[in-house]
Amino acid sequence: MEFTPVLHSEWLKIRTLRSLVGGLAAVLLATAAFSALAGADTEGAAFDPLFSVFFGVGFGQIAAIAFGTTAVSSEFRGGALRVTLAAVPRRGRWFVAKTVAIAVPVLGVGLVTGGVSLAVGKAVLGTRADGLTWGEELRGVVGCAVYLTLMALLAAGLTAVLRSGVATLSILIPFLLIVSFVIGDMSGSVADVLPDRAGQVVFHETWDGALGPWTGLGVTGLWAAAALLAGAWSIRRRDA
Amino acid sequence: MTSIDVQNLTKEYGSRRAVDDLTFSVRPGRVTGFLGPNGAGKSTTMRLVLGLDRPTSGSATIGARPYAALHEPLRHVGALLDAQAAHGSRTGRDHLRTLAASNRIPQRRVDEVLAETGLASVARRRVKTYSLGMRQRLGIAAALLGEPEVVMLDEPSNGLDPEGIIWIRALLRRLAGEGRTVLVSSHLMNETASFADHLVVLGRGRLLADTPMREFIDARVQPRVRIRTTDPTSLKNTLARHGHDAVEHEDGHWIVDHARVDDIGRLASAAGVPLLELAAEEGTLEQAYLDLTGAETEFTAQHQEA
Numbered sequence: 365m366e367f368t369p370v371l372h373s374e375w376l377k378i379r380t381l382r383s384l385v386g387g388l389a390a391v392l393l394a395t396a397a398f399s400a401l402a403g404a405d406t407e408g409a410a411f412d413p414l415f416s417v418f419f420g421v422g423f424g425q426i427a428a429i430a431f432g433t434t435a436v437s438s439e440f441r442g443g444a445l446r447v448t449l450a451a452v453p454r455r456g457r458w459f460v461a462k463t464v465a466i467a468v469p470v471l472g473v474g475l476v477t478g479g480v481s482l483a484v485g486k487a488v489l490g491t492r493a494d495g496l497t498w499g500e501e502l503r504g505v506v507g508c509a510v511y512l513t514l515m516a517l518l519a520a521g522l523t524a525v526l527r528s529g530v531a532t533l534s535i536l537i538p539f540l541l542i543v544s545f546v547i548g549d550m551s552g553s554v555a556d557v558l559p560d561r562a563g564q565v566v567f568h569e570t571w572d573g574a575l576g577p578w579t580g581l582g583v584t585g586l587w588a589a590a591a592l593l594a595g596a597w598s599i600r601r602r603d604a
Numbered sequence: 605m606t607s608i609d610v611q612n613l614t615k616e617y618g619s620r621r622a623v624d625d626l627t628f629s630v631r632p633g634r635v636t637g638f639l640g641p642n643g644a645g646k647s648t649t650m651r652l653v654l655g656l657d658r659p660t661s662g663s664a665t666i667g668a669r670p671y672a673a674l675h676e677p678l679r680h681v682g683a684l685l686d687a688q689a690a691h692g693s694r695t696g697r698d699h700l701r702t703l704a705a706s707n708r709i710p711q712r713r714v715d716e717v718l719a720e721t722g723l724a725s726v727a728r729r730r731v732k733t734y735s736l737g738m739r740q741r742l743g744i745a746a747a748l749l750g751e752p753e754v755v756m757l758d759e760p761s762n763g764l765d766p767e768g769i770i771w772i773r774a775l776l777r778r779l780a781g782e783g784r785t786v787l788v789s790s791h792l793m794n795e796t797a798s799f800a801d802h803l804v805v806l807g808r809g810r811l812l813a814d815t816p817m818r819e820f821i822d823a824r825v826q827p828r829v830r831i832r833t834t835d836p837t838s839l840k841n842t843l844a845r846h847g848h849d850a851v852e853h854e855d856g857h858w859i860v861d862h863a864r865v866d867d868i869g870r871l872a873s874a875a876g877v878p879l880l881e882l883a884a885e886e887g888t889l890e891q892a893y894l895d896l897t898g899a900e901t902e903f904t905a906q907h908q909e910a
Contacts, residue, residue: 365675366708373706380698381691443686447746450654450683451706453672603657 365454367461373451374458374465378435387431388469391512392477395424399481403488413493417485418504418567422540424477425515425560428470429536432516435466436595437529445604459524459596463517470516474509481508500569503577507566510581514588518559521591525598559587606667606680606753606785607631608653613662615648615809622648624809625662630787632753635780637800637817638789639893645809646789647685647758654683654756666754678707682747683756687739687763692732696723696742699731700749709750717745722771736763744772754785761795773799797889805896812896817889824895825887829860829868832881842875843868857881 378384398420439445439462452458482501486493523532540560555561556573563584566577575583608630615623623645630636638646651657653664655671666674666681674680690699700714718727721741731739740763747755757776761769776799780786787804790796796803803820805813813820833839836852843850843860848868850858860868865884872879 369708370706373702376698376702376705377694380694380702382693438691441691442688444689444691446651446654446656446685447689447703449656450671450681450685451678451703453655453674453677604651 365452365457367457370452370454370458370461371464374461377438378465378469381434381438383434384431387427387434388473390427391424391431391470391473392480394427395420395477395508396480396484398423399485400488403485411492412569413489413496414500414504414569415567416489417482417493417496417501418478418508419485420481421477421508421511421564421567422560424481425512425540426537428474428512428516429519429540430533431470432466432519433523433529433532433536436462436520436523437532440523440527440529449604455600456596459592459599463520463592466516466520467513470513471509474512475505477512478505478508495569504567507563507577507581511563511566511584514563514581514584515559517588518584518591521588521593521595524595525591527598557583559584562587608664608666608754608756608785608787609668610649610653610664611662613649613652613664614660615645615652615657616660621809623652623659626806626809626811627662628804628811628814630785630804631802632785633780633783634801635776635786635788635799636802636804637796638787638804638806639793639796640789640791640806640812641897642791643808644806646806648809649806650683650685650756650758650787650789654681654685676707676709676750678703678709678750678752680750680752681754681756682750682752683758684740684743684747684760685758687736687743690731690739690742690746693730695728695730696734696738696745697727699742700746703746704749707750713749713751717748720748721745737765737768740764741768744775752784754787755779756787758789759791760788761790761792769795793888793890793893805893807897821887821889821892824892826862827864827887828885829863829865830881830883830885831858831860831868831872831879832856833858833872834878834880838875839872839877842871842877846871859885 399417402416402419439448449455449458482505519532519536522536523529526532556575562575562580565571565573565575565580610626610628613623613626614621626649640646648657652659653666653671671677671681690696697714697718700717701711704711704714718724721744723738723741723745726734726738731742734742740760744757744760747757760772764772776786776788780801797817800817803813803815803817831839839858840850848860848863850860852858865882869882
C-alpha cells in the first residue's frame with residue numbers, strides 16, 4: 365500500500381469530524397484568551413514578559429491534548445478500528461499516517477496561535493513588553509507550535525496504548541492541571557523533565573534549570589516519541 | 605477466481621477456544637451461508653480472515669494470499685462486520701469517502717454504492733441519525749465500495765425491514781451470479797435458506813458441516829407427503845399395503861412420513877382413491893440444522909468438497 369492515499373484518508377477523517385475541527389479552533393481561542401488575561405496581571409518581582417505573552421499555552425494545550433486524544437480514540441469505538449485496518453492492513457504505516465494527520469494541523473494552528481497570542485499579549489502589556497527581543501518572540505511562536513504539537517502527539521500515543529479517550533484525558537488533564545502546579549516551584553528536580561515543564565522553558569526569557577528552550581522541547585519530544593512508539597507497538601501487536 | 609481458504613485455523617482467547625482447527629473453503633459463484641449459534645466462532649473466523657485478529661495457529665488466505673498482503677484490499681475483499689463501526693458524527697457519505705481515499709477508489713463509487721443501497725437521500729446526514737437498518741445498509745455500501753470479488757457479511761439482515769431483507773436477498777444472489785465469492789453469516793435459518801447455495805456450519809468453534817444446502821437438508825430431514833381425501837379408509841388401506849403409514853391430523857389431512865409425492869400419487873391413483881390435495885412437504889433448513897446440532901455430541905465433522 366502506498367502512503368499518500370492512507371494519509372489522505374486520515375486527513376479526511378479529521379476534516380469531517382466537527383469535534384476535531386472545533387478542538388483546533390479551541391487551541392487558538394483558549395491560548396489567546398488566557399494570554400490576554402495574564403497580561404492584565406503583571407504584579408510580582410518575577411515578571412517575565414515572554415511567559416506572560418504565552419501564558420495561555422498552558423490552557424490551549426488542553427485543547428491540543430483533547431484533539432490528539434479524540435483523533436485516535438474515535439478509532440476505538442464501535443469496531444471502527446476494524447473497518448480502518450481492513451482498509452489499511454499495514455498497521456505501522458497506518459499509524460504513521462494518523463500521526464502525521466494529527467501533527468500537521470496542530471503545527472499549523474500552533475504557529476497561528478503563537479502569532480495571535482504574541483500580538484494579543486503584547487497589545488495588553490503595552491510598554492511592559494518592550495524588553496522582548498525579536499529573537500525571543502520568534503522563539504516563543506515556534507516553540508508554541510512545536511510544544512502544542514508534541515503534547516497532541518503525546519496524547520495520541522497514550523490513547524493508542526490505553527485504547528480509550530476517557531482514560532487518556534483522565535490521566536493527562538489532572539496531571540497538567542494539578543501535578544505541575546503542586547510541584548511547580550520545585551525546580552532542579554525530577555519535575556523539570558516532566559513533558560509540560562520541560563517544554564514550557566521555551567516561553568521564558570531566562571531559565572535556571574538544566575534544560576534550555578530547545579533542549580526542553582527535546583525532552584518533551586522524547587516523551588511524545590515514547591508514547592507514539594508504545595502506541596504503534598500496541599496497534600501492531602494486539603487484535604483489533 | 606478468488607476463494608477464501610481456511611486451513612487448520614485455531615484461535616484461543618486465554619483458555620477459551622473460539623475457533624478450533626477449522627478447515628474449509630468458500631468458493632466463487634455461489635452464496636455460502638455461514639451458520640451457527642451465537643458464540644460459535646463465525647465472527648471470529650471472519651476477523652481472522654481479514655487479518656484483524658492473529659490466529660493461534662493455522663492460516664486463512666484470500667486467493668492464496670494472506671489478507672495483509674493484498675495491495676489496496678478493499679478492491680479485493682469487502683466486509684461488513686459491525687454496523688456500529690461508522691462514527692456517529694460523520695455523514696454516511698464522508699464515512700465512505702475516507703474509506704475510498706485510503707484504497708484510491710474513485711469518488712464516483714461512493715455515490716454509486718449510496719444509490720445502490722438506497723441511502724442517496726440520507727447520504728449527507730450524520731450517521732447518528734440513522735436507524736439500525738440504515739447503518740446496516742451503510743456497512744454493506746462500504747463492503748461494495750471497491751467492487752470486490754470477495755464479499756463477507758456478518759449478519760447483514762440485522763435490523764433490516766422486510767423490504768430490506770428482500771433487497772439483500774436479491775443483492776446476494778446477484779453478487780454470486782456475477783461470479784463473486786459471497787460468505788454470509790447468520791443465525792436465522794429461514795433467512796439463510798432463502799439465499800444460500802452452500803453451507804458452512806460451526807458449533808463451538810468447530811466445523812459441523814460444509815456441504816451444498818440441498819444435500820444438507822435432504823440428508824437430515826426425511827421428506828413427507830400431505831394428503832386430503834374423501835375416503836380415508838381406502839387411503840389408509842392402500843398405503844398400508846405398500847408399507848406406508850398414514851397419520852391423520854386434526855384438520856382432516858393425512859401425513860405420510862418418509863415418502864415421496866411421486867410414489868404416493870401413483871399408488872392413490874392406481875387404487876382409485878379420490879384425492880382433494882396431494883403435496884410434498886420438503887424439509888426445512890431449520891429442521892436439518894436442529895437435527896445436526898441436536899446430534900452434536902456424537903457428530904463427526906463431515907467435510908465435502910463440492
